[in-house]
Amino acid sequence: MNRLIVENLSAGYGAVSVLRNVSLEVNENEMVALLGMNGNGKSTLLNCVLGFVRASAGRILLEWDGKISDLTKLPPHEIVRLGLSIVPEGRRLVPNISVEDNLRLAGSNPLVSGRMKENLASCFETFPLLLERRRQIAATMSGGQQQLLAIARSLMTAPKIMVIDEPSVGLAPIVVRDVLNAITHLRERSSMTILMAEQSFFQAVDVSSRAYVLAHGSIHREFKRSDGGIANEDIRRAMLGTAH
Ligand SMILES: Nc1ncnc2c1ncn2[C@@H]1O[C@H](COP(=O)(O)OP(=O)(O)O)[C@@H](O)[C@H]1O
Numbered sequence: 001m002n003r004l005i006v007e008n009l010s011a012g013y014g015a016v017s018v019l020r021n022v023s024l025e026v027n028e029n030e031m032v033a034l035l036g037m038n039g040n041g042k043s044t045l046l047n048c049v050l051g052f053v054r055a056s057a058g059r060i061l062l063e064w065d066g067k068i069s070d071l072t073k074l075p076p077h078e079i080v081r082l083g084l085s086i087v088p089e090g091r092r093l094v095p096n097i098s099v100e101d102n103l104r105l106a107g108s109n110p111l112v113s114g115r116m117k118e119n120l121a122s123c124f125e126t127f128p129l130l131l132e133r134r135r136q137i138a139a140t141m142s143g144g145q146q147q148l149l150a151i152a153r154s155l156m157t158a159p160k161i162m163v164i165d166e167p168s169v170g171l172a173p174i175v176v177r178d179v180l181n182a183i184t185h186l187r188e189r190s191s192m193t194i195l196m197a198e199q200s201f202f203q204a205v206d207v208s209s210r211a212y213v214l215a216h217g218s219i220h221r222e223f224k225r226s227d228g229g230i231a232n233e234d235i236r237r238a239m240l241g242t243a244h
């Protein structure tokens with residue numbers, strides 16, 4: 001089975017321990033939400049997956065097409081080569097260049113630069129709005145449009161698995177819905193596998209197959225989707241348990 005497995009992961013910054021014994025998995029074509037209030041370790045976990053933060057214990061395994069890779073032993077560029085990409089917290093666009101140039105910059109990574117044309121076409125097919133606005137300077141777009149660009153940018157390395165860090169930050173609730181719908185569209189259109197950290201928890205679980213609640217660096221609850229979805233009251237109670 002194709003999947004990403006996080007196994008008993010611990011990590012932190014120097015002497016500060018943040019994640020303690022975290023285990024979760026994301027199966028091919030799933031959208032899994034990682035919920036938790038500010039400071040519970042969501043970004044640390046996503047950055048461990050991409051190799052930006054090192055594990056102090058445990059493993060992150062990519063099991064894909066019969067091959068198992070231990071990501072905890074690899075530098076970020078090797079992890080990207082294996083098919084992972086991140087949409088970072090706060091989007092991190094280059095504000096004063098165009099939409100297309102932001103995409104081209106990501107696509108100029110030597111791992112993928114040979115496929116620039118195809119990858120750019122695929123971004124524009126997935127998000128036609130960005131094709132219309134391809135000459136627009138990134139900073140002059142709305143927050144929701146900038147988030148779409150940040151997501152499209154991470155498509156430029158043609159990933160199998162995307163980790164998306166709080167796509168709703170700073171957006172009005174109605175725009176949050178649009179962005180989450182765009183992520184759902186991407187998952188359905190490209191059979192993408194997605195692990196998404198979110199604080200807009202009701203909206204995130206609406207579009208996710210499963211959700212984990214991270215509290216103080218450990219998995220506090222797991223929610224699986226049933227026919228009736230995931231009950232808002234259960235989520236609300238679990239989230240209250242994560243406030244500092
Ligand atoms: N670069 C860093 N150096 C030291 N501590 C950090 C760093 N980044 C995050 N932290 C700490 O790690 C904890 C978890 O942060 P983070 O993973 O960003 O949580 P979340 O994404 O859930 O808000 C917080 O206490 C935060 O202060």
Ligand SMILES: [Mg+2]
Nearest residue numbers: 042043089166
């Ligand atoms: Mg964060």
